[in-house]
Amino acid sequence: MPVLRPRPLPSSVLLSLVPVASWFIFRPLLDPLPSIPALYSSIGFSIFAFLATIYLVPALGPTFVKARLRGKDLLKYYDKSIPEEELFVPESLGLVAASVYILSLILFIPFAFTMPIREQANVKTAPEGITVSEFPHYQLSVYLSSLLSLLVATILGFLDDVFDIRWRHKLPIPIIASIPLLMVYYAEQGNTNVVVPIPLRFILGKLINLAGPLYYVYMSLLSTFSTNSINILAGINGSEVSQALIIALSVILNDLLYLPWPIGFRIPLHLLGNTTELDFGGVWNAGMSFGSRELVERHLFSLYFMLPLVAVCTGFLYHNWYPARVFPGDTLCYVTGMAFAVVGIQAHFSKTLLLFFMPQIFNFLLSCPQLFGLVPCPRHRVPRFDKDTNLLYPSLAVPLNSDSTTKAFAKTPSKMTTVVVRLFSALKLTETTVDPATGAVVNTTNLTILNFFLLRFGPMNEKRLVKVLISAQLAGSVLAFFIRYALAWLVYDGDRR
Amino acid sequence: MPVLRPRPLPSSVLLSLVPVASWFIFRPLLDPLPSIPALYSSIGFSIFAFLATIYLVPALGPTFVKARLRGKDLLKYYDKSIPEEELFVPESLGLVAASVYILSLILFIPFAFTMPIREQANVKTAPEGITVSEFPHYQLSVYLSSLLSLLVATILGFLDDVFDIRWRHKLPIPIIASIPLLMVYYAEQGNTNVVVPIPLRFILGKLINLAGPLYYVYMSLLSTFSTNSINILAGINGSEVSQALIIALSVILNDLLYLPWPIGFRIPLHLLGNTTELDFGGVWNAGMSFGSRELVERHLFSLYFMLPLVAVCTGFLYHNWYPARVFPGDTLCYVTGMAFAVVGIQAHFSKTLLLFFMPQIFNFLLSCPQLFGLVPCPRHRVPRFDKDTNLLYPSLAVPLNSDSTTKAFAKTPSKMTTVVVRLFSALKLTETTVDPATGAVVNTTNLTILNFFLLRFGPMNEKRLVKVLISAQLAGSVLAFFIRYALAWLVYDGDRR
Numbered sequence: 004m005p006v007l008r009p010r011p012l013p014s015s016v017l018l019s020l021v022p023v024a025s026w027f028i029f030r031p032l033l034d035p036l037p038s039i040p041a042l043y044s045s046i047g048f049s050i051f052a053f054l055a056t057i058y059l060v061p062a063l064g065p066t067f068v069k070a071r072l073r074g075k076d077l078l079k080y081y082d083k084s085i086p087e088e089e090l091f092v093p094e095s096l097g098l099v100a101a102s103v104y105i106l107s108l109i110l111f112i113p114f115a116f117t118m119p120i121r122e123q124a125n126v127k128t129a130p131e132g133i134t135v136s137e138f139p140h141y142q143l144s145v146y147l148s149s150l151l152s153l154l155v156a157t158i159l160g161f162l163d164d165v166f167d168i169r170w171r172h173k174l175p176i177p178i179i180a181s182i183p184l185l186m187v188y189y190a191e192q193g194n195t196n197v198v199v200p201i202p203l204r205f206i207l208g209k210l211i212n213l214a215g216p217l218y219y220v221y222m223s224l225l226s227t228f229s230t231n232s233i234n235i236l237a238g239i240n241g242s243e244v245s246q247a248l249i250i251a252l253s254v255i256l257n258d259l260l261y262l263p264w265p266i267g268f269r270i271p272l273h274l275l276g277n278t279t280e281l282d283f284g285g286v287w288n289a290g291m292s293f294g295s296r297e298l299v300e301r302h303l304f305s306l307y308f309m310l311p312l313v314a315v316c317t318g319f320l321y322h323n324w325y326p327a328r329v330f331p332g333d334t335l336c337y338v339t340g341m342a343f344a345v346v347g348i349q350a351h352f353s354k355t356l357l358l359f360f361m362p363q364i365f366n367f368l369l370s371c372p373q374l375f376g377l378v379p380c381p382r383h384r385v386p387r388f389d390k391d392t393n394l395l396y397p398s399l400a401v402p403l404n405s406d407s408t409t410k411a412f413a414k415t416p417s418k419m420t421t422v423v424v425r426l427f428s429a430l431k432l433t434e435t436t437v438d439p440a441t442g443a444v445v446n447t448t449n450l451t452i453l454n455f456f457l458l459r460f461g462p463m464n465e466k467r468l469v470k471v472l473i474s475a476q477l478a479g480s481v482l483a484f485f486i487r488y489a490l491a492w493l494v495y496d497g498d499r500r
Numbered sequence: 501m502p503v504l505r506p507r508p509l510p511s512s513v514l515l516s517l518v519p520v521a522s523w524f525i526f527r528p529l530l531d532p533l534p535s536i537p538a539l540y541s542s543i544g545f546s547i548f549a550f551l552a553t554i555y556l557v558p559a560l561g562p563t564f565v566k567a568r569l570r571g572k573d574l575l576k577y578y579d580k581s582i583p584e585e586e587l588f589v590p591e592s593l594g595l596v597a598a599s600v601y602i603l604s605l606i607l608f609i610p611f612a613f614t615m616p617i618r619e620q621a622n623v624k625t626a627p628e629g630i631t632v633s634e635f636p637h638y639q640l641s642v643y644l645s646s647l648l649s650l651l652v653a654t655i656l657g658f659l660d661d662v663f664d665i666r667w668r669h670k671l672p673i674p675i676i677a678s679i680p681l682l683m684v685y686y687a688e689q690g691n692t693n694v695v696v697p698i699p700l701r702f703i704l705g706k707l708i709n710l711a712g713p714l715y716y717v718y719m720s721l722l723s724t725f726s727t728n729s730i731n732i733l734a735g736i737n738g739s740e741v742s743q744a745l746i747i748a749l750s751v752i753l754n755d756l757l758y759l760p761w762p763i764g765f766r767i768p769l770h771l772l773g774n775t776t777e778l779d780f781g782g783v784w785n786a787g788m789s790f791g792s793r794e795l796v797e798r799h800l801f802s803l804y805f806m807l808p809l810v811a812v813c814t815g816f817l818y819h820n821w822y823p824a825r826v827f828p829g830d831t832l833c834y835v836t837g838m839a840f841a842v843v844g845i846q847a848h849f850s851k852t853l854l855l856f857f858m859p860q861i862f863n864f865l866l867s868c869p870q871l872f873g874l875v876p877c878p879r880h881r882v883p884r885f886d887k888d889t890n891l892l893y894p895s896l897a898v899p900l901n902s903d904s905t906t907k908a909f910a911k912t913p914s915k916m917t918t919v920v921v922r923l924f925s926a927l928k929l930t931e932t933t934v935d936p937a938t939g940a941v942v943n944t945t946n947l948t949i950l951n952f953f954l955l956r957f958g959p960m961n962e963k964r965l966v967k968v969l970i971s972a973q974l975a976g977s978v979l980a981f982f983i984r985y986a987l988a989w990l991v992y993d994g995d996r997r
Contacts, residue, residue: 070663071568102655106676109648112683143687147644150680151606154651158599161655165662166567179603183647186609190640 007092009061010321010328017054024050031114038134038263044114045307049314052107056100056318060329064093072164074330077383078239078465080390092327095164097243097335100315101157104338107311108150115307116143134263135296135303141191142304148187149308149345153338156180156230160337174231174374180341181226184348185219222348229347229356230340232363235370236452237336238385239395240327241320241469246363246476247339248316253359253480254346255309257487261292261302301350308346312339325466358483362475366452369432373400373450377420379412384449386457386468394462397434397448415443434458504589506558507818507825514551521547528611535631535760541611542804546811549604553597553815561590561826569661571827574880575736575962577887589824592661594740594832597812598654601835604808605647612804613640631760632793632800638688639801645684646805646842650835653677653727657834671728671871677838678723681845682716719845726844726853727837729860732867733949734833735882736892737824738817738966743860743973744836745813750856750977751843752806754984758789758799798847805843809836822963855980859972863949866929870897870947874917876909881946883954883965891959894931894945912940931955 027047031040067073073091081090159176162168168176237243292298319335322328347356357364373380379400386395416424424447427433432455436446448454456471457463463471524544528537564570570588578587656673659665665673734740789795816832819825844853854861870877876897883892913921921941924930929952933943945951953968954960960968 066663072662106679109680109683112680113686116687143684144640144644147641147648147680147684151644151647151651154648154655158651158655158658161658165569166563182603183606183609183644186606187640187644189610190613 007090007328009064012057012061017057020050020054024048024054028114039303041111041115041135042303042306045111045310048107048111049310052103052311053314053318055103055107056315057321059099059103060096060319060322063099064096064329067093067095072332076240076327077385078388078395079326080388080393092330094330095161095332095334096322096329097319097331097333097338098157098161098164100319100331101153101160101334101338104311104315104342105150105153105157107314108153108308111307111311112143112146115146135300142300144187144191145349146304148183149349151183152180152226152345153341155183156337156341157334160332160334163337164332164334175227177227177230177337177341177344178223180230180337181223181344184226184345185222188222188348189219221353222344225347225353225357226341226344228367229343229360229363230337232360232367233340234333234336235374236363236366236472238383238451238453239465239469239472240325241323242453242472243331243336243339244316244320244323245469245473247335248313248320249473249476249480250343250359251309251312251316251339253483254305254343254356255313257352257355257484258302258306258309258350260290261298262290263292263299264290301352305346305350305352308342312342325469355483355487358486359480361479361483362452362472369427369450369452369455371450372420372423372427377417377423378447378450381449384451384454386453388465389462392462394464395457395468396462397454397457399436400447400449412443412445415441420444431459504587504825506561509554509558514554517547517551521545521551525611536800538608538612538632539800539803542608542807545604545608546807549600549808550811550815552600552604553812554818556596556600557593557816557819557826560596561593564590564592569829573737573824574882575885575892576823577885577890589827591827592658592829592831593819593826594816594828594830594835595654595658595661597816597828598650598657598831598835601808601812601839602647602650602654604811605650605805608804608808609640609643612643632797639797641684641688642846643801645680646846648680649677649723649842650838652680653834653838654831657829657831660834661829661831672724674724674727674834674838674841675720677727677834678720678841681723681842682719685719685845686716718850719841722844722850722854723838723841725864726840726857726860727834729857729864730837731830731833732871733860733863733969735880735948735950736962736966736969737822738820739950739969740828740833740836741813741817741820742966742970744832745810745817746970746973746977747840747856748806748810748813748836750980751802751840751853752810754849754852754981755799755803755806755847758795760789760796798849802843802847802849805839809839822966852980852984855983856977858976858980859949859969866924866947866949866952868947869917869920869924874914874920875944875947878946881948881951883950885962886959889959891961892954892965893959894951894954896933897944897946909940909942912938917941928956 024047027050028044030037030043030047037043068091072093072095074094075090076092156177159180163173163176233243233246236246292302316339319329319331323331343356343360347353372378373384381401384400385398387398388395412420421444424433424435424444427450428435428447433448433450435444435448437443438445448458452475453468453472456468456475460471521544524540524547527534527540527544534540565588569590569592571591572587573589653674656677660670660673730740730743733743789799813836816826816828820828840853840857844850869875870881878898881897882895884895885892909917918941921930921932921944924947925932925944930945930947932941932945934940935942945955949972950965950969953965953972957968
């Protein structure tokens with residue numbers, strides 16, 4: 004019996020989801036027609052995507068191992084008596100999740116973009132309020148170009164896994180994946196206006212038309228950032244998938260605020276010191292859409308991409324949770340990152356999206372000295388594992404498996420490096436070792452959010468560390484909603500273009 | 501110095517193509533505006549695609565070898581003193597050609613689908629005749645869904661290379677790649693009529709509406725056939741790519757007949773015993789389009805996919821030509837096959853397309869007894885290589901490297917098998933070995949067109965065999981044009997829907 008046998012599946016519970024999913028998919032054909040029929044189908048496909056992922060990932064694991072897509076978990080200790088062959092964890096299984104995700108989005112096309120459904124359904128009364136029974140036709144191109152970008156991201160992620168590209172070299176790769184998005188955006192003569200925050204308006208005016216080149220640079224930078232920022236916050240079991248999962252859930256929660264629910268809400272913003280009441284909801288008002296059918300459609304578009312993403316991430320996390328039975332590889336980071344960029348760009352809420360990336364932005368800023376060569380950057384920057392205590396400790400910016408006396412800086416570091424490292428150290432973001440003789444910095448911990456957690460909260464085991472990361476991500480999303488809906492009134496007026 | 505060093509490139513000749521390609525890409529911005537501006541850009545992108553392929557394929561070869569994507573050429577003899585490591589040929593390099601191909605199609609999007617070009621170009625006089633200065637908007641979805649299918653085919657082909665799926669199991673895989681095509685065709689409420697040949701009209705009527713399911717089955721079968729039929733006609737240096745190249749050139753020649761050339765033609769069909777003169781051409785008549793702008797657009801659509809395909813195939817063939825420095829892998833077969841299916845379906849000339857596949861159809865029919873298990877099917881069915889004479893001989897339907905006395909049929913074959921094998925043998929399609937004692941068939945040559953050539957024309961070396969294959973493909977295309985344009989008047993009237 005291998006040590007790393009797949010996690011067992013509660014098959015009877017899972018299979019009972021099949022009729023539920025089928026009902027959701029075909030709900031649009033039943034009377035009375037709901038105001039957004041395709042949303043039901045999207046939920047149905049998402050449930051199937053979840054089932055496909057949770058079953059296929061362990062089933063295909065051995066195939067990946069056989070094709071040498073496998074790795075050893077560096078942060079675990081196994082008895083030396085166990086043969087090495089049994090300790091390989093299948094790697095790059097994110098490819099399976101990505102494939103299921105994209106296939107479910109492809110199969111969903113007829114449900115979002117054709118509308119003989121209403122006629123077939125023989126509906127007597129049309130529902131009241133804003134109804135989106137089919138997307139306008141031009142959106143099909145936008146949807147397809149998004150799928151193309153996701154597919155390119157999948158291919159590039161998998162190539163990265165197979166050919167093992169050095170991670171500093173692959174930072175610009177997601178730009179290639181954003182090309183289909185940009186080309187179609189251009190062909191569609193898309194809106195390239197960005198609403199300027201109030202404090203900057205006296206310089207820039209109310210709307211800045213990042214005309215032509217600049218907006219496209221902005222879009223490709225967004226893809227690059229969202230993809231890489233998840234990829235560099237990796238290294239412990241479940242870290243990549245749980246980040247993606249929480250960001251996707253946050254986007255979904257945000258999208259739900261813009262749909263025509265049959266109930267109205269009133270948020271007592273005056274409790275937060277705001278002068279206006281936030282009154283929204285109802286089938287005509289459609290929440291934060293304030294009656295704009297276009298906003299409803301944009302957020303539906305986003306929902307259609309996020310629901311199956313949550314589904315495959317959940318299915319994958321089941322097998323990737325500590326102790327991991329499979330690794331996601333770069334494929335999953337690339338495809339989830341690209342999915343966020345797609346909805347941010349196409350549904351026009353890129354600034355709100357970036358708010359959900361606060362832990363990633365923090366990690367990226369923290370990593371900059373290593374990314375840009377001021378501080379040496381080892382192949383892996385994961386925390387250091389101590390097999391005696393089974394705890395993780397902050398790792399040093401020296402090659403893995405070196406002992407702690409190895410110096411990161413072979414000679415005296417440059418003035419710039421010393422200033423940055425000392426600043427980070429003063430801000431308690433890192434811990435440095437100083438040569439007692441010369442007073443020069445000889446070493447520093449790796450500049451990642453995971454090491455930062457270990458520095459601040461002390462050594463902990465891997466499972467606890469991933470839970471801390473999840474909590475930070477959740478806290479970030481709560482803060483993001485507060486900034487977006489309570490504070491944004493200070494920097495933006497009602498104009499949401 | 502390794503034995504299999506990359507083929508040298510005539511860099512000065514190649515690099516002089518860069519300004520030529522650039523001129524073509526930006527020709528639409530110059531006055532006077534041509535009647536089909538985007539066609540120039542397509543040619544320009546194709547030249548760049550050719551250059552990218554011919555440079556990238558040898559440059560990336562070592563990376564593929566390092567990632568264990570490599571194989572030994574089974575039909576060559578090398579001195580035993582050469583270390584094995586130096587005899588590996590990089591495998592799956594078709595991935596590079598496919599990526600260049602798809603990227604060039606993506607970058608081309610703004611040129612085919614946006615038309616502020618005419619305004620920018622400040623054109624004084626519009627050209628006379630049918631002009632296609634931009635595609636109608638709905639075609640963008642069709643174009644994008646085609647790209648999606650090509651990308652899915654690329655991924656599946658590469659997965660096939662990495663995971664090495666047994667070839668009989670992978671026959672249905674291309675159906676997955678055709679799903680995006682089918683979904684968008686459905687969402688677009690595409691035309692599902694097929695024009696019935698005259699001899700069958702008394703049964704079926706003039707137009708058969710392969711409504712709903714049937715037409716979709718037809719489309720996915722076409723993708724499956726075009727993909728697999730190229731894939732199973734493989735095994736010798738240059739065979740896959742040269743087939744794809746000649747089919748693509750034939751499709752291009754056919755497309756050119758439908759464009760608004762500024763000259764008229766008259767084909768003296770009466771010499772072929774036909775009653776009508778074939779009078780076509782001119783800027784308004786547009787050749788075989790007979791003035792139909794829709795037909796012009798369809799064949800432009802096809803050209804835009806075929807021109808870069810010819811470019812990457814030519815670039816690849818340079819390195820894949822005998823003795824091959826790189827192997828294409830399944831990726832190239834999948835993506836070229838899918839490209840043919842895409843143009844056949846989207847530009848509505850699937851029957852003409854199939855005429856260009858005559859050698860593949862012959863090879864497929866010949867292979868059926870092995871594909872469907874009547875005759876044993878070894879892992880590879882390539883001809884047998886004799887290192888003393890350096891010639892290829894027909895191989896037997898037994899595992900490779902077995903000697904010729906091994907029996908393919910362990911016990912007496914079934915009646916059905918015997919009938920089929922004896923029939924094929926009588927038609928001189930195969931050669932069988934008969935047990936002199938019992939009179940039962942004990943062996944047969946592998947049922948492929950390559951073995952058939954070797955049986956009919958005698959043993960020959962690999963280079964000559966691929967030339968025979970190319971000649972057969974060319975002859976097939978000539979016959980196809982004859983059937984399509986001289987004989988089709990017998991089975992179809994003017995209705996070309």
